Amino acid sequence: MGGSVLTIKDLHVEIEGKEILKGVNLEIKGGEIHAIMGPNGTGKSTLSSAIMGHPKYQVTGGSVTLDNEDVLEMEVDERARAGLFLAMQYPSEISGVTNADFLRSSINARREEGQEISLMKFIRTMDSKMEFLEMDPNMAQRYLNEGFSGGEKKRNEILQMMMIEPKIAILDEIDSGLDIDALKVVSKGINEMRSSEFGCLIITHYQRLLNYITPDFVHVMMQGRIVKSGGPELAQRLEAEGYDWIKQELGIEDETVGQEA
Amino acid sequence: MTTETKLPFDQEYITSFSKEMNEPEWLTAHRVQALASADSLPMPRPDKTKIDKWNFSQFENLLVKSDAFASLNELPEEVKALVDVDGSDKNLYIQRNNKPAYLSVSKGLQEKGVVFTDIFTAAREYSDLLKKYFMSAVKADEHRLTALHAAFMNGGAFLYVPKNVQISEPIHSIFVHDNADANVFNHVLVVAEDNSSVVYVENYISTVESANSLFNIVTEVVANANSRIQFGAVDTLAKGVTTYVNRRGVADRDAKIEWALGLMNDGNTISETVTNLVGDGSYGDTKTVVVGRGDQIQNFTTNTIHFGKNSEGYILKHGVVKDSATSIFNGIGKIEHGATKANAEQESRVLMLSEKARGDANPILLIDEDDVTAGHAASVGRVDPIQLYYLMSRGIPQTEAERLVIHGFLAPVVNELPIEGVKKQLVEVIERKVK
Ligand SMILES: Nc1ncnc2c1ncn2[C@@H]1O[C@H](COP(=O)(O)OP(=O)(O)OP(=O)(O)O)[C@@H](O)[C@H]1O
Ligand SMILES: [Mg+2]
Numbered sequence: 001m002g003g004s005v006l007t008i009k010d011l012h013v014e015i016e017g018k019e020i021l022k023g024v025n026l027e028i029k030g031g032e033i034h035a036i037m038g039p040n041g042t043g044k045s046t047l048s049s050a051i052m053g054h055p056k057y058q059v060t061g062g063s064v065t066l067d068n069e070d071v072l073e074m075e076v077d078e079r080a081r082a083g084l085f086l087a088m089q090y091p092s093e094i095s096g097v098t099n100a101d102f103l104r105s106s107i108n109a110r111r112e113e114g115q116e117i118s119l120m121k122f123i124r125t126m127d128s129k130m131e132f133l134e135m136d137p138n139m140a141q142r143y144l145n146e147g148f149s150g151g152e153k154k155r156n157e158i159l160q161m162m163m164i165e166p167k168i169a170i171l172d173e174i175d176s177g178l179d180i181d182a183l184k185v186v187s188k189g190i191n192e193m194r195s196s197e198f199g200c201l202i203i204t205h206y207q208r209l210l211n212y213i214t215p216d217f218v219h220v221m222m223q224g225r226i227v228k229s230g231g232p233e234l235a236q237r238l239e240a241e242g243y244d245w246i247k248q249e250l251g252i253e254d255e256t257v258g259q260e261a
Numbered sequence: 262m263t264t265e266t267k268l269p270f271d272q273e274y275i276t277s278f279s280k281e282m283n284e285p286e287w288l289t290a291h292r293v294q295a296l297a298s299a300d301s302l303p304m305p306r307p308d309k310t311k312i313d314k315w316n317f318s319q320f321e322n323l324l325v326k327s328d329a330f331a332s333l334n335e336l337p338e339e340v341k342a343l344v345d346v347d348g349s350d351k352n353l354y355i356q357r358n359n360k361p362a363y364l365s366v367s368k369g370l371q372e373k374g375v376v377f378t379d380i381f382t383a384a385r386e387y388s389d390l391l392k393k394y395f396m397s398a399v400k401a402d403e404h405r406l407t408a409l410h411a412a413f414m415n416g417g418a419f420l421y422v423p424k425n426v427q428i429s430e431p432i433h434s435i436f437v438h439d440n441a442d443a444n445v446f447n448h449v450l451v452v453a454e455d456n457s458s459v460v461y462v463e464n465y466i467s468t469v470e471s472a473n474s475l476f477n478i479v480t481e482v483v484a485n486a487n488s489r490i491q492f493g494a495v496d497t498l499a500k501g502v503t504t505y506v507n508r509r510g511v512a513d514r515d516a517k518i519e520w521a522l523g524l525m526n527d528g529n530t531i532s533e534t535v536t537n538l539v540g541d542g543s544y545g546d547t548k549t550v551v552v553g554r555g556d557q558i559q560n561f562t563t564n565t566i567h568f569g570k571n572s573e574g575y576i577l578k579h580g581v582v583k584d585s586a587t588s589i590f591n592g593i594g595k596i597e598h599g600a601t602k603a604n605a606e607q608e609s610r611v612l613m614l615s616e617k618a619r620g621d622a623n624p625i626l627l628i629d630e631d632d633v634t635a636g637h638a639a640s641v642g643r644v645d646p647i648q649l650y651y652l653m654s655r656g657i658p659q660t661e662a663e664r665l666v667i668h669g670f671l672a673p674v675v676n677e678l679p680i681e682g683v684k685k686q687l688v689e690v691i692e693r694k695v696k
Contacts, residue, residue, distance in 0.1 A: 080656035096669025
């Protein structure tokens with residue numbers, strides 16, 4: 001039994017009438033870790049948001065399927081229950097809703113009525129995962145992300161991922177703003193999830209995260225497309241040399257979207 | 262309907278009604294005088310809500326026939342849910358439409374001289390005491406609705422706490438509306454004498470679906486020197502009930518009045534909650550939670566008026582507006598000349614859940630004294646689609662996500678409510694209303 005397969009074919013996405021993604025192709029299978037790197041403003045968050053169904057992004061062409069099911073036909077919550085997870089670059093703050101209540105709702109949304117997780121079991125699981133992620137236990141009762149520091153928010157995203165146990169997770173800059181210790185903890189969380197049942201797409205600017213989590217594939221995004229793919233060595237070269245060599249190789253002058261090659 | 266329409270009951274009718282109730286003469290005279298003045302008095306003008314087309318004066322029945330409840334087991338289920346039927350709710354008055362239908366007052370309280378009874382009994386048996394405070398905070402001639410109230414009063418309760426008496430267990434009234442033809446002019450009077458304290462909780466609850474009823478409620482809360490009154494209310498009158506509800510407190514020196522209000526009617530409602538901080542060192546706190554739904558129009562005015570030096574007034578209101586409902590929040594902090602070192606704070610927040618919902622928050626500070634502190638915060642906004650997206654991205658369906666956001670929005674007020682029973686009831690009512 002392998003894990004799930006997320007297949008993205010020729011994906012075109014607009015935001016407010018402006019085309020951002022111009023034909024993205026990517027396949028992520030259970031057991032694989034992919035990393036996407038790329039300069040600012042090249043469409044990485046757009047890709048992750050479009051896959052999850054962010055209301056502002058419009059898919060104008062192409063397809064996204066999870067185990068052959070049409071993801072683009074699904075509502076956001078259905079996508080999540082189908083097995084997708086997105087750790088967001090900028091998680092929302094929701095006042096008045098405790099982290100614990102929110103997570104319990106998330107878990108119960110995946111269960112039949114009458115089969116809800118028992119409070120005891122929930123608390124035990126949450127406590128142990130929070131301990132694993134070296135989080136302050138008080139965070140369970142704090143309002144969701146409200147007043148959390150940048151690093152605390154990122155850790156909280158990983159906590160959610162560990163509680164929900166998705167089939168495919170997309171982590172959008174999960175490492176940005178983390179100090180070294182937090183980076184290690186977050187990596188530990190991601191590595192803990194690693195199995196043949198779990199596929200992951202990591203969006204990052206830095207090799208340092210990939211020192212802890214060795215990716216199977218590394219992709220480079222420019223101008224709303226994946227312009228180069230390779231193994232872990234590609235990330236190391238980017239760290240050492242930057243993006244200029246790729247731009248030269250491909251004849252790209254301005255790598256951001258809206259610029260044609 | 263024009264404002265010129267003839268009132269449904271004349272002086273003769275009101276006089277004989279008063280006689281039938283065995284009311285003291287002063288009360289009959291009070292009714293008659295109010296009736297005579299009603300026509301010439303103007304309607305109140307709640308800011309930003311036009312009510313001249315609302316029916317506050319045309320109705321058929323001043324009294325409907327209702328039976329008493331022989332025991333709590335006879336209560337309708339919805340009402341039972343508000344009561345601890347096992348008997349821990351020892352001080353309980355239940356009114357059925359206009360009929361005093363159940364009363365229990367613990368022996369301990371009776372021995373301490375606490376009076377808790379329906380308004381008719383109070384008029385007969387505690388005439389002098391009632392007369393001293395009745396319509397002292399809210400005057401019959403303020404406007405047409407207070408005059409109509411005074412003339413047609415047909416229900417209510419009286420709670421009197423003597424000097425130095427501290428009551429720990431809550432005193433509870435339930436005003437049940439279970440007859441579609443009932444019209445209720447309810448008067449509640451709570452008096453706490455010097456150095457006393459009491460927690461009073463009331464429910465207005467309809468058990469009839471949609472009625473064409475009229476509620477005109479005046480509630481006076483008198484906190485004498487150094488007393489403390491915690492006043493909780495959860496109003497759940499049905500769609501089709503037009504409500505005017507005026508709750509007004511007067512706090513004497515070092516007295517405290519704390520309101521915890523869940524204004525959850527489903528019909529058109531004009532609500533004003535006023536706290537007069539008369540005494541030096543007096544304290545008023547008004548916490549209000551509101552949910553508007555359907556096509557109801559509601560106006561909530563919360564007013565704290567500082568006369569006393571070092572008086573402190575706090576207003577905190579959070580409201581959710583759904584469907585095509587309208588909710589107007591007016592908050593007024595007024596500091597009179599001479600009220601030095603007074604502090605007036607208010608915060609109003611409105612969350613609109615649909616395109617057609619209308620919400621408005623108008624904070625006003627009126628300050629006639631230099632040496633004071635005051636502040637206000639207000640916001641009106643819609644549910645943030647990005648917040649919903651975030652919640653849904655974890656698998657939570659949209660309705661559940663909205664539910665979480667709404668509870669979250671109201672939580673800062675609900676969690677702060679000083680009366681545990683009110684908090685619990687409110688959570689349940691909110692749950693029902695936002696479904
Ligand atoms: N509302 C909008 N209107 C127009 N352009 C937008 C809008 N939102 C995003 N964009 C543009 O889309 C492009 C891609 O943005 P995206 O967030 O996907 O980039 P990114 O690769 O994630 O960048 P970063 O590394 O900085 O996070 C950017 O040029 C951005 O300015
Ligand atoms: Mg981004």
